[in-house]
Amino acid sequence: MKRLIFLSLLALSSPAQAGPSTKCLPASVKAKLNYIERHFGRVTVISTYRKNARIAGSGKRSKHSTCSAADFHVKGNKAAAIRWLWKQRGEVILYSGHFHHIHIAEGNWKGRKR
Numbered sequence: 001m002k003r004l005i006f007l008s009l010l011a012l013s014s015p016a017q018a019g020p021s022t023k024c025l026p027a028s029v030k031a032k033l034n035y036i037e038r039h040f041g042r043v044t045v046i047s048t049y050r051k052n053a054r055i056a057g058s059g060k061r062s063k064h065s066t067c068s069a070a071d072f073h074v075k076g077n078k079a080a081a082i083r084w085l086w087k088q089r090g091e092v093i094l095y096s097g098h099f100h101h102i103h104i105a106e107g108n109w110k111g112r113k114r
Helices: 002-012 027-040 078-086
Strands: 041-047 069-076 091-094 102-105
Touching (some): 027 069, 027 102, 078 102
Antiparallel strands (some): 041 069, 069 102, 091 102
16 A cells, blocks of 8 residues: 555656646647647646746747747657648747757747748
């Protein structure tokens, strides 16, 4: 019995379970994350709401400061997930180098129309 409880607690504390809350995200962002997980592979959210978040180098408020954005990883078919995202309404930013994550948000980045 003790082993079963330990394994249950271990599962609850895994990184996939302990990510940032998605509760405050707009329904459209949550729906995209859910779709990607169902069709392209496991989604691990790495960032949502960050109080007073600023866009690096600009000083402007980030969409994370209003919980309108999510950064995440896809373990699966990341390329297909990105292709699907580009066809959807909303903001999509891809990070490379040190980060390797995907950023999605409501609205558009720098006024880009889609």
